[in-house]
Amino acid sequence: MSSDERAELRGTLLDGRYRIGACIGVGGTGIVFEATRIVDGASVVIKTMRPRFADNTDLIRRMEREAEVYERVVHPGIVPVYDVGRLADGSPYLVMKRMRSESLSQLLHRTGALSCAEVAVVGARLAAILHAVHAAGYVHRDIKPEHVLLDRAPHGKLEVRLLDFGVCASHDAPPDEKARERGRVYGTPNYVSPEQAAGEPNVDARADLFSLGVTLFEARTGQLPFQGRNATDLLRRILTTDAPPIQSISSDVSDELAALIGSLLSRRIQDRIP
Numbered sequence: 001m002s003s004d005e006r007a008e009l010r011g012t013l014l015d016g017r018y019r020i021g022a023c024i025g026v027g028g029t030g031i032v033f034e035a036t037r038i039v040d041g042a043s044v045v046i047k048t049m050r051p052r053f054a055d056n057t058d059l060i061r062r063m064e065r066e067a068e069v070y071e072r073v074v075h076p077g078i079v080p081v082y083d084v085g086r087l088a089d090g091s092p093y094l095v096m097k098r099m100r101s102e103s104l105s106q107l108l109h110r111t112g113a114l115s116c117a118e119v120a121v122v123g124a125r126l127a128a129i130l131h132a133v134h135a136a137g138y139v140h141r142d143i144k145p146e147h148v149l150l151d152r153a154p155h156g157k158l159e160v161r162l163l164d165f166g167v168c169a170s171h172d173a174p175p176d177e178k179a180r181e182r183g184r185v186y187g188t189p190n191y192v193s194p195e196q197a198a199g200e201p202n203v204d205a206r207a208d209l210f211s212l213g214v215t216l217f218e219a220r221t222g223q224l225p226f227q228g229r230n231a232t233d234l235l236r237r238i239l240t241t242d243a244p245p246i247q248s249i250s251s252d253v254s255d256e257l258a259a260l261i262g263s264l265l266s267r268r269i270q271d272r273i274p
Contacts, residue, residue: 005026005031005050005051006023006031006033006048006050006051009033009048009087010022010023010033013038014035014046014085014093015085016038017037017038017039017083018035018036018037018038018044018046018083018095019035019036019038020033020034020035020046021033021034021035021036022034024045026050027166029049029050029053029059029062029166030047030048030049030050030063030166031047031048031049031050032045032046032047032048033045033046033048034046034098035095037082037095042098043098044082044095044096044097044098045095045096045097045098045099046093046094046095046096047063047093047094047096048087048091048093049063049091049092049093051089053091054087054089054090054091055089055090055091060091060092062166062167062168063091063092063094063166064092065138065165065168065170066094066164066165066166066168067081067084067092067094068170069133069136069138069165069168070094070096070165072136073132073133073136073138074132075128075129075132075133076159076161077125077126077128077129077132077159077160077161077162078129078132078133078161078162079096079097079099079149079161079163080096080097081094081095081096081097082095082096082097083095099149099151099161099163100151101149101150101151101159101161102149102150102151103145103146103147103148103149103150104122104145104146104148104149104150104215104219105144105145105146105148107150108145108218108219108222112222113219113220113221113222113250114219114220116220116252116253116254116257118219119216119219119220119257120257121158122148122150122158122160122216122219123212123216123260125158125159125160126143126148126160126162126212126215127212129160129161129162130143130162130205130208130209130212133162133168133208134204134205134208137170137171137172138165138168138169138170138171139168139169139170139203139204139205139207139208140162140165140168140208140211141167141168141169141186141187141192141196141203141207141208141211142164142166142167142168142186142187142188142191142211143162143191143208143211143212143214143215144188144190144191144211144214144215145215145218145219147162147163147164148160148161148162148163148215149161149162149163167186167187169186169201169203182199182200182201184199184201185197185199185235187211189231189234189235189238190214190224190226190227190234191211191214191215192207192210192211192235192238193206193207193208193210193211193238194210194238194239194267195207195269197235197238197239198239206269206272209264209272209273209274210264210265210266210272212264213225213243213261213262213263213264213265213272214226214243214265216261216264217243217246217261217265220246220250220253220257220261221246221249221250223249225243225244225265226238226241226243239267242265242267243262243265245258245262246258246261246262260273
């Protein structure tokens with residue numbers, strides 16, 4: 001996806017260190033460019049804010065927090081951030097390692113549902129990453145297949161990485177920030193936990209575990225556990241109905257894997273497996 005926004009950056013030398021290339025992604029609040037690091041020719045990506053949000057203090061704080069996560073969470077499943085700076089309008093930018101891996105979303109679109117063994121491996125890798133994220137005091141709040149990158153290391157081991165901490169929550173967030181977030185749904189509706197669907201700002205690690213459960217359910221069945229006519233109906237279903245047992249859709253799922261995913265998808269926070 002490309003955009004004409006921030007077109008003035010293309011082909012320019014940013015802070016004397018990065019030659020900016022084409023736009024390679026546009027999100028709700030951000031734009032991502034490919035770039036070359038001048039000192040060694042390394043391929044990187046530069047994440048900027050869309051111009052309309054350049055003076056939005058809450059969004060600026062979120063991008064700054066995203067940089068914090070990359071700096072503080074030490075885990076190979078977190079994509080490295082090389083640099084942080086400011087554009088001419090004062091908004092922040094992040095310089096990150098260029099990943100050419102395939103997302104779990106792309107893989108599912110290309111091959112269909114994964115085997116139980118593949119789901120177990122991806123789930124274990126994601127759980128390890130989330131353990132490090134949560135231990136550092138952050139909640140991702142937007143776990144979904146699009147944000148999960150898969151790659152094969154030279155020795156054959158599957159490498160899994162987690163992307164996009166743009167809406168993550170921090171245990172250290174100031175009270176006024178949490179107050180402003182009350183009633184807002186952060187994350188992608190199909191994957192949010194019931195507490196996120198209710199607009200609760202004080203979510204903890206267990207919100208990510210619910211989203212992990214949705215992701216693993218979809219990876220095995222090719223279907224989402226919750227669907228609705230529109231976003232409002234979808235969120236209502238997440239709040240008021242239980243996810244279907246995965247074995248009702250995929251009968252060959254083992255009892256152990258079915259129990260794990262069922263626990264993750266519990267509407268009762270305390271019933272989700274740690």
